Amino acid sequence: MGLFKRKQSKTIVVDKGYEPSEVHFKQGKEAELTFKVKTDNTCLQKVVIKDLGLEKDLFNDPDKTIQIPTDKRGEIPFACGMDMFHGKIVID
Template identity: 45%
Template sequence: MSEKNEQVVTVDGKYEPNVLTFNQGDEAVLTFNRTSESGCLDAVQSHDFGFQAKLPLNEKVSFDIPTDKAGEFEFACGMNMVKGKIIIK
């Protein structure tokens, strides 16, 4: 039976934390909470997971992350300048 694992990334001029780890087979939820108006961090995208969304200030935005494949996957701001990593092990 898989566990539900939600991890929250604070978006405040950077991603904190910027590396997150999920276990393969677990139900994984990645949540972004933008707390600052700085830079291009008003949007987030991941080509690896096929999501792209605006991040309203002080509102949580969540994505279900498939954990069927182990590996390292990226997410980034709308301009692809600030990046983070998801590790599925």
């Protein structure tokens, strides 16, 4: 039965923005999102996910993994600390 409850996992590369800038997770399945940093651009040092009340410093942990709630369908926007680079998490 544990096979059907496998955690969803996605990675976003942080370099000249977010790649990909949009990720999808299925509703109701445990999910995690990892930000893999490949830049020293200070604008991209932090990722802010206001809807989840999160602000993470990516430079202190270059492979920052965040648990994503998937109980509700919808979009969860995120941005860099300076609000210049954007992306979104979509719960389908």
